[in-house]
Amino acid sequence: MKPKTTAPPVEGVLPAEQAFNLWAKGENARGDLSEASIGKYKPLWMAWLSWCLLREIAWDAIQLTDIQTFLQGAAPGQGVTRRHAINPNRMSSYTRQRYWRLLRGVYAVALKGKLVDQNPALGMDEKDKPTISESDRISQVLEPFVFSILVQPSTIEAIFPKKTEANWWYARDRAILAVLVETGITVTELIALRGMDLVEATQGRAVATSNVQQSILATPGPELLLDVMETSSHVGRTLPIRPHLAPLVRAWLAWRQRLLVERSAATGPLRQRDQFMATHGQNGPLFVARRARSGTEVFPLMDSTSVYHTVSQALLRLRDMKQLESVTYVAKGPGVVRNTVIRHWITEYGPTEAAAMAGLKSVYSLRLKAS
Incomplete structure (x- = not known):
């Protein structure tokens, strides 16, 4: 030896x-x-x-x-x-x-x-x-009755009310929460989503492109499909956004298109505006930040802090609106939403399918108990 x-x-x-x-x-x-x-x-x-x-x-x-x-x-x-x-x-x-x-x-x-x-x-x-500890395990998922309320479109709309005509981020935040409760994607994956990653399920058309926006919004179809890119830590996958929550995402797409048009006007000649629309409509972020971090971005990415704040405030407002009190402390960021979705998938489809839908490379990566 x-x-x-x-x-x-x-x-x-x-x-x-x-x-x-x-x-x-x-x-x-x-x-x-x-x-x-x-x-x-x-x-x-x-x-x-x-x-x-x-x-x-x-x-x-x-x-x-x-x-x-x-x-x-x-x-x-x-x-x-x-x-x-x-x-x-x-x-x-x-x-x-x-x-x-x-x-x-x-x-x-x-x-x-x-x-x-x-x-x-x-x-x-x-x-x-x-x-x-068992108490910490419990704190990482929402109580089933709370989650059942959260996934209702009327609840999400009440959590993020429309305040003024210029307040476009209410529609964005509704869509973010709808996407998270439907797909259980991570914050990193959410931020990385581009316009082309959202597809109309029936015809396979990218819904963020300007040439299909009018027909999409005029005749809302059934579910949407979200293409999640593969990363070093998660497997790529396609996940549905079902018909009852798809309208919240479509409403944000209408605002996103309006923002594209408004911000393209600042790029100069019509030729440059067309290029801006083509580039940012497809390759730009699906969810846009309210403020640019560099001061020069016209269609800026969100950051993890903003997403965490949006989701945590949503969960706090939900408990306040419904006068709900948890038995123990429950985490309130995007992670607890993802964990809850995965727990639901484990119960509904089994650990193997749940791991695949969550983008995990192995069923052993599931840290939550199935029972």
Whole structure:
């Protein structure tokens, strides 16, 4: 048997960074971690290193008691690049489990590569290992009776009332919520949607093109189909928007077309306007931001913060309108809508079909219980 060799040092890369890179590469090669997920775990590793630095503990001299202290405390870096935690003094069980997976894995790889002398996570008793509590699992989905109210068109219209003739974003927000409760797509996928990704189910015509707008709006057909692009973390798929919610999406398309016409007028000569309409009608974002981030975009993308605010406010308004109180805390962002849709699919179609509809590469990626 050949002796184990030490991972060669990488020029310009610190051992702590090299340890993370080796772990991430191995997880990715086994299919356990996508490139997108690696990007999410890297800030966690940096937060852990910062926690160690503040306590003047070298990352390669960490003891089990240090890991236990860390996991029982607050999530580092909260409120800086992410929204504030529910409990600022203690990280959630989901966050705790993510850090445990990270620390256990990176230190195991670092030990194998002789970047550290021991794996401090090895001595953790089974009873002390982080798990996701049942209450936290419940908090990640809406109560069934709340979701049944949310998917009604009249509810969505009441949540986002029309205030003035110039207030076009009420139609956008209605359409966003309709798309989310129907398709369960992620925020990243929602933001990436383009005009061409929405198709009329019966004839297969892209509904965002100007030459079909008039007929589409005059004679509303049955369902629409949404083409979701494949990414490094999710499988591409086509999902229906059923007839009862399709009118909310069509109403936004009418506003989107109007915005295209108005903003094309600012581009100059008619020749440039035609090019603007052709380009942004098909390739422009399906959902447009109210304000351009760069100050120069005429048809700007939304960002994740805006989508989170839109959905969280919608869920708060729903509970207020219906005087609904949850038994326990329930998350209120787009993630809880996606989880609830997936839970519904699991019950309706089974785990395998639910995973495919959610764009997950494996049924094992379903973190929600089917029962």
